[in-house]
Amino acid sequence: MKIAVLPGDGIGTEIVAEAVKVLDALDLKFEMESALVGGAAYDAHGHPLPESTLKLAKEADAILFGAVGDWKYDKLDRPLRPEQAILGLRKNLGLFANFRPAICYEQLVGASSLKPELIAGLDILIIRELTGDIYFGQPRGRREAPDGEFKGAPEAFDTMRYSKPEIERIAHVAFQAARKRNKKVTSVDKANVLETFQFWKDTMIEVHAQYPDVELQHMYVDNAAMQLVKAPKAFDVVVTGNMFGDILSDEASMLTGSIGMLPSASLNAKNQGLYEPSHGSAPDIAGKGIANPLATILSAAMMLRFSLNQEEAAQRIEAAVQKVLAQGLRTGDIWSEGTTKVGTVQMGDAVVKAL
Amino acid sequence: MKIAVLPGDGIGTEIVAEAVKVLDALDLKFEMESALVGGAAYDAHGHPLPESTLKLAKEADAILFGAVGDWKYDKLDRPLRPEQAILGLRKNLGLFANFRPAICYEQLVGASSLKPELIAGLDILIIRELTGDIYFGQPRGRREAPDGEFKGAPEAFDTMRYSKPEIERIAHVAFQAARKRNKKVTSVDKANVLETFQFWKDTMIEVHAQYPDVELQHMYVDNAAMQLVKAPKAFDVVVTGNMFGDILSDEASMLTGSIGMLPSASLNAKNQGLYEPSHGSAPDIAGKGIANPLATILSAAMMLRFSLNQEEAAQRIEAAVQKVLAQGLRTGDIWSEGTTKVGTVQMGDAVVKAL
Numbered sequence: 050m051k052i053a054v055l056p057g058d059g060i061g062t063e064i065v066a067e068a069v070k071v072l073d074a075l076d077l078k079f080e081m082e083s084a085l086v087g088g089a090a091y092d093a094h095g096h097p098l099p100e101s102t103l104k105l106a107k108e109a110d111a112i113l114f115g116a117v118g119d120w121k122y123d124k125l126d127r128p129l130r131p132e133q134a135i136l137g138l139r140k141n142l143g144l145f146a147n148f149r150p151a152i153c154y155e156q157l158v159g160a161s162s163l164k165p166e167l168i169a170g171l172d173i174l175i176i177r178e179l180t181g182d183i184y185f186g187q188p189r190g191r192r193e194a195p196d197g198e199f200k201g202a203p204e205a206f207d208t209m210r211y212s213k214p215e216i217e218r219i220a221h222v223a224f225q226a227a228r229k230r231n232k233k234v235t236s237v238d239k240a241n242v243l244e245t246f247q248f249w250k251d252t253m254i255e256v257h258a259q260y261p262d263v264e265l266q267h268m269y270v271d272n273a274a275m276q277l278v279k280a281p282k283a284f285d286v287v288v289t290g291n292m293f294g295d296i297l298s299d300e301a302s303m304l305t306g307s308i309g310m311l312p313s314a315s316l317n318a319k320n321q322g323l324y325e326p327s328h329g330s331a332p333d334i335a336g337k338g339i340a341n342p343l344a345t346i347l348s349a350a351m352m353l354r355f356s357l358n359q360e361e362a363a364q365r366i367e368a369a370v371q372k373v374l375a376q377g378l379r380t381g382d383i384w385s386e387g388t389t390k391v392g393t394v395q396m397g398d399a400v401v402k403a404l
Numbered sequence: 405m406k407i408a409v410l411p412g413d414g415i416g417t418e419i420v421a422e423a424v425k426v427l428d429a430l431d432l433k434f435e436m437e438s439a440l441v442g443g444a445a446y447d448a449h450g451h452p453l454p455e456s457t458l459k460l461a462k463e464a465d466a467i468l469f470g471a472v473g474d475w476k477y478d479k480l481d482r483p484l485r486p487e488q489a490i491l492g493l494r495k496n497l498g499l500f501a502n503f504r505p506a507i508c509y510e511q512l513v514g515a516s517s518l519k520p521e522l523i524a525g526l527d528i529l530i531i532r533e534l535t536g537d538i539y540f541g542q543p544r545g546r547r548e549a550p551d552g553e554f555k556g557a558p559e560a561f562d563t564m565r566y567s568k569p570e571i572e573r574i575a576h577v578a579f580q581a582a583r584k585r586n587k588k589v590t591s592v593d594k595a596n597v598l599e600t601f602q603f604w605k606d607t608m609i610e611v612h613a614q615y616p617d618v619e620l621q622h623m624y625v626d627n628a629a630m631q632l633v634k635a636p637k638a639f640d641v642v643v644t645g646n647m648f649g650d651i652l653s654d655e656a657s658m659l660t661g662s663i664g665m666l667p668s669a670s671l672n673a674k675n676q677g678l679y680e681p682s683h684g685s686a687p688d689i690a691g692k693g694i695a696n697p698l699a700t701i702l703s704a705a706m707m708l709r710f711s712l713n714q715e716e717a718a719q720r721i722e723a724a725v726q727k728v729l730a731q732g733l734r735t736g737d738i739w740s741e742g743t744t745k746v747g748t749v750q751m752g753d754a755v756v757k758a759l
């Protein structure tokens with residue numbers, strides 16, 4: 050089995066190094082091969098997703114990804130910017146199912162913006178469709194407005210779209226995930242305004258007929274953004290499109306106050322997957338050795354579970370992370386009075402020791 | 405001067421009655437005329453926005469709006485559903501600038517999900533473009549997928565679009581509003597993915613050249629959804645498109661914990677405006693006499709300020725609302741230990757008395 054290791058930019062290299070250290074310590078049989086991606090790849094090869102990196106990713110069983118992006122690339126044309134690498138990997142590998150757990154660790158309740166009673170014990174799973182919607186819909190571009198109040202004026206446009214099979218496959222993923230949890234799916238749409246999401250809702254209802262043991266609730270995206278703040282624990286599995294999922298999964302992560310702890314997985318139909326922390330490349334703290342590697346280490350655990358069929362090893366990592374938290378070790382982002390502040394490498398070492 | 409009074413559905417009639425009572429008590433010279441809208445209009449006339457209601461709204465200087473919607477209309481075809489009334493009013497009257505203040509009243513800090521220190525003193529203004537974007541963009545509908553992985557499968561689609569003059573006019577509104585506040589505008593986009601919002605960002609930068617005294621910050625919508633949770637007070641004026649504004653303005657309202665207090669205004673180029681509470685029609689508590697009328701009463705104050713040129717009267721209402729809060733009067737939604745629970749009518753009476 051082969052893992053493509055793509056550290057990327059900013060803190061990416063530092064946090065991925067710790068996850069690799071943890072994987073190495075497990076002494077399992079897999080090969081790891083690294084490649085440049087994002088801004089780092091642009092600097093070296095003139096493209097954020099070079100052919101060689103894409104080839105490596107396609108051939109691997111799983112991809113361990115750090116983060117991409119840095120302000121210094123803001124001026125590049127869009128196709129050359131670091132983010133295009135992650136969009137390109139998603140699309141080329143067909144990674145349509147994005148799992149974004151929002152979990153509030155007992156020891157970190159205090160880090161949340163929310164009152165402890167609202168957030169303690171939070172464990173929700175946002176499932177975001179990742180290869181469709183307005184992210185990839187054609188046509189898009191600039192033109193003269195073809196009609197309307199400002200006909201003839203310069204305008205820009207994009208196309209939101211979902212086909213039935215795309216909605217069906219993500220619906221199955223959500224209902225099946227809910228079966229292993231609390232058997233409740235909230236499908237988030239904007240059916241009161243958008244054709245795409247009326248179709249989404251209709252299709253969810255159809256697929257739901259095959260899962261009578263799972264409860265299906267429908268919620269408008271604006272209401273979902275509110276209910277996440279008001280009563281996040283009322284959710285179990287949330288399923289939604291690419292654009293709404295981008296917004297809601299980030300909102301949900303931030304509710305926990307410890308986004309530095311949250312992993313993510315993006316899977317295709319063959320369970321090939323890309324695993325990355327929910328946070329970004331944080332160029333402001335890159336190279337300082339203070340970034341929290343736990344989200345990446347927990348992403349490696351998800352990788353073992355979903356793509357490499359190593360449930361036991363996944364649980365060992367998760368238990369080790371629990372253990373270092375219980376020991377009171379904290380990177381700066383989750384530090385609080387009475388706990389011990391450690392750096393990126395120390396945190397990785399502690400997880401290895403706790404395995 | 406003429407006010408069209410459109411109470412709508414659910415708690416709409418109850419809360420609008422209180423706002424009308426407060427307006428009457430001011431003894432100013434304007435005419436008020438009521439009409440049905442939303443589900444109530446559908447029941448009576450077979451359409452959520454009958455011609456007569458639209459005519460009244462167009463001829464008025466301002467519209468005082470309650471709320472529309474009820475689950476019992478969910479099965480109707482989209483064009484006949486209550487929400488179409490509000491979309492129709494926005495589009496027909498060209499109400500492109502939506503003002504959604506998110507204010508946390510001192511006495512209501514405890515009602516928020518957020519820790520008091522994060523929310524106390526919050527006073528941000530979300531300005532949402534309201535007549536463009538994917539809400540109204542054509543073409544939209546269902547068809548066979550013309551290309552892609554599922555070519556030929558049934559799909560649904562919508563068009564996101566913004567023309568330059570549409571972005572320019574909302575940019576001016578935002579910069580001018582910021583001048584009267586803390587001189588900071590955060591423009592929320594998704595320029596890293598969407599053509600429409602790269603154009604939005606470019607145009608914001610262009611218009612900003614005319615407002616060198618105002619600071620302009622750009623933020624991706626997913627990050628904005630996070631920063632609102634993490635540090636809401638870091639914002640002053642937030643400006644964004646119709647779809648992102650729908651989500652973020654609701655998220656921001658809910659952060660305060662007292663959405664029953666938050667008014668909104670939707671204006672066109674002639675300062676004709678529609679004024680409504682930020683909350684919905686709450687059919688579950690309709691007819692019980694317990695809904696909070698303060699958001700609607702404060703919407704009437706905004707109406708006096710923006711459309712009827714009666715700043716003094718607006719301030720009288722706002723001061724009266726502050727007074728009833730200081731007196732400890734609370735409807736159920738904002739009630740807490742030690743305060744006096746009152747119903748809708750009692751709350752309206754108290755505001756009249758406090759004028």
Ligand SMILES: CC(C)[C@H](C(=O)O)[C@@H](O)C(=O)O
Binds near residue numbers: 135136596597
């Ligand atoms: C970098 C960007 C294109 C990306 C997205 O919008 O999907 C990011 O926000 C994410 O959620 O992974």
Ligand SMILES: CC(C)[C@H](C(=O)O)[C@@H](O)C(=O)O
Binds near residue numbers: 487
């Ligand atoms: C009812 C609905 C169409 C509307 C919208 O999405 O604009 C509502 O959510 C709002 O924000 O006023």
